[in-house]
Amino acid sequence: MCLAVPGRLISIEGDDPLTRQGRVDFGGVVKSVNLAYVPDAQEDDYVLVHVGFAITVVDPREAERVFEYLETLEQEMDESTTGGPAAR
Amino acid sequence: MKYRDEYRTPDAARAYADAIARITTRPWTLMEVCGGQTHAIVRFGIDQLLPESVSLIHGPGCPVCVTPIAYIDKALAIASLPGAILCTFGDMLRVPGTNSDLSAARARGADVRVVYSPLEALTVARENPGHEVVFFAVGFETTAPANAMAVYQAEREGLGNFSVLVSQVLVPPAVRSLLERPGNRIDGFLAAGHVCAITGYEEYELIARRHRVPIVVTGFEPLDILEGVYRCVRQLEHGESSVENQYSRAVSRPGNRMAQQVMEAVFQVVPRQWRGMGHIPESGLGLAPAYRSLDAETRFGAVRDENEHQGECLSGSVLRGETRPDQCPAFGTRCTPEHSLGVTMVSEEGACAAYFRYRRQAGGSTRE
Ligand code: SF4
Numbered sequence: 182m183c184l185a186v187p188g189r190l191i192s193i194e195g196d197d198p199l200t201r202q203g204r205v206d207f208g209g210v211v212k213s214v215n216l217a218y219v220p221d222a223q224e225d226d227y228v229l230v231h232v233g234f235a236i237t238v239v240d241p242r243e244a245e246r247v248f249e250y251l252e253t254l255e256q257e258m259d260e261s262t263t264g265g266p267a268a269r
Numbered sequence: 270m271k272y273r274d275e276y277r278t279p280d281a282a283r284a285y286a287d288a289i290a291r292i293t294t295r296p297w298t299l300m301e302v303c304g305g306q307t308h309a310i311v312r313f314g315i316d317q318l319l320p321e322s323v324s325l326i327h328g329p330g331c332p333v334c335v336t337p338i339a340y341i342d343k344a345l346a347i348a349s350l351p352g353a354i355l356c357t358f359g360d361m362l363r364v365p366g367t368n369s370d371l372s373a374a375r376a377r378g379a380d381v382r383v384v385y386s387p388l389e390a391l392t393v394a395r396e397n398p399g400h401e402v403v404f405f406a407v408g409f410e411t412t413a414p415a416n417a418m419a420v421y422q423a424e425r426e427g428l429g430n431f432s433v434l435v436s437q438v439l440v441p442p443a444v445r446s447l448l449e450r451p452g453n454r455i456d457g458f459l460a461a462g463h464v465c466a467i468t469g470y471e472e473y474e475l476i477a478r479r480h481r482v483p484i485v486v487t488g489f490e491p492l493d494i495l496e497g498v499y500r501c502v503r504q505l506e507h508g509e510s511s512v513e514n515q516y517s518r519a520v521s522r523p524g525n526r527m528a529q530q531v532m533e534a535v536f537q538v539v540p541r542q543w544r545g546m547g548h549i550p551e552s553g554l555g556l557a558p559a560y561r562s563l564d565a566e567t568r569f570g571a572v573r574d575e576n577e578h579q580g581e582c583l584s585g586s587v588l589r590g591e592t593r594p595d596q597c598p599a600f601g602t603r604c605t606p607e608h609s610l611g612v613t614m615v616s617e618e619g620a621c622a623a624y625f626r627y628r629r630q631a632g633g634s635t636r637e
Contacts, residue, residue: 184305184489185411185463185519187272199422208270215388218414218528227272229466229519232358232408233386234415237466237525239272243518247492251281254288254499 185231187239188212190224205230272518276490277313285495286318289502296322297505298454299498300447300590302440303461304331304618305489311623313491315498323502326454326590327623329443330461332408332436333360333616334588335543340436341366343572344405347434347565348379354397356390357405359383363615387419394423394431403565406433411463413437413554414528417535420556420563434565434572435555438541440464441472442552447589448480455590457501459487459494462516467532469524474512481510488516535560542574544612545585582611587620594624601629 188205193216195201201216205228214228219235222228228235301307307327310316316325329335345366348355355371362372362383375381380400384390390404406416416437423431440461447453460473465486477484483504487497497515504510514520534557541553556564566572581599586592594600594613604610606622613619 185466187270189271199418215386215415215418217418217531218525220527229463231411231463232415233388234418236411236414236463236528237519240518244272246517247276247496247515248281250496251284251288251492255284258288258291 185229185236187227187229188214190214190216190222190226190228190235193222193224203228203235205235273490276488276492278492282313282315282318282491282495285492285499286320289323289495289499290320292499292506293320293322293502294506296324297456297502298324298326299457299459299501300326300328300455301459301461301487301494302328302330302444303464303489304334304616304620304623305463306330306459306461306487306494307620308618308623309489309491309494311627314627315491315494318495319498323498325498326593327587327620328447328458328590329543329546329588330409330440331588331613331616331618331620332412332438333364334584334612334619335438335443335545336361336364336407336436337542337544337572337574338366339542339572339575340405340434341370343566343569344371344403344434345369345374347403347569348374348381350401350569352400354380354382354393354400354402355405356382356384356393356402358385358407360617361405361407364612365609365615387416388422391419391423391428391431394428395426398430400430401568402431403569404431404433406435406437408437409440409461409464410467410532411461413532413536414467414525417531420535420560421531423563424560432563432565432568433556435536437536437554438543439538439552439554440468441476442549443543443546444473444476445480446546446549446552448476448482450589455482456505457483458485459497459501460484460512462486462488462493462520465514465516465520465524467525467528469522470512470514470520471522477510477512483510484512486512486514486516486520488519543588545588548574580610584611584613584619584621587611587613594621595628597621601625
């Protein structure tokens, strides 16, 4: 039930901060989403949507971190198995 | 889909699994709290990628599953009132009450409507001024701001025919309660990313310190979960117990302040009964005094805590992570999604349903 799905914010309508709505594209399916909880969200941002509300804006920089972290781990592994600096 | 598919690549998953195997020297048991994570783990076989000594156990993270039977009975009673319209998330339809469920009530003629968002329940109320419209507000902290917004807007509009039956629960008190159970096997937690997107994770820092358990705020895709496991195991191997944020693309330490403000205005913390976990102090949300006129319990009578009789179903123990679904003697035989004996099989996000959907052919074993 806590499923939240990432989608791209394609347009924003309304000025009232509580009822501001956005159209969000989920891989081709477009839905109307309440933006009250993401006041800083802008067009082209990716938002995570749960029960009709955007709950957070996806940080594109942080989104890469999982892969970078893995690369560091793999490097460490290589170094230790090939007798590199980490193996002492 | 962007921000989903790239976190499912098998090569990267295997690389993470190798990294975990490399640093693991002792057996560790980690609990993931959220039912969405449980499903991803079973669906993608993440538990089978891990070294034998790292076990994942599934926690109480399905709000549908932990809603006490007394609330289902209340919703059924309201739905049977003449002129009443009960709006609910689809997940609640087949959850058994004492004698029936909402889907059966609807088949018998009750006006039970499935909504995707709590704001749709407001629309139903606006369009049906002669009817009492009650929204069954179930959920963890992820859903609480959405439910709170429906209440807030109804009050602002003076929508007199709208009310909410609130069964909101909070994750940190449940985590604490599990850790305080004598003999619990939990060495570390993967905290639910979407809950933390709302609440942040300061409260988890207190738990990690007090109970000396590592807690890693974790996302829902396979690579997220594997990284969460890696970070948790690394802490355990080093004797550390702090909070790390794996899901930083969606979660910040303070969380979503705006959502917290609306939640805090509309709700207040109350004691709650959990199915399978019993009574937990300060573990739920009820309407704050200023919104009590919108409380379905004010209009239609209070829900009473009752002792629950589970019969042969072990779902209470499944929800506490003590029994794996496929260890239940009824699993897949007397208990299936079509003819279920318990809520963890009925709910889409229940652990029994996940095992039934993805593990039945595998002969019921969780290990290769
Ligand atoms: S398999 Fe069915 S009977 Fe067994 S614990 Fe799960 S829901 Fe209950």
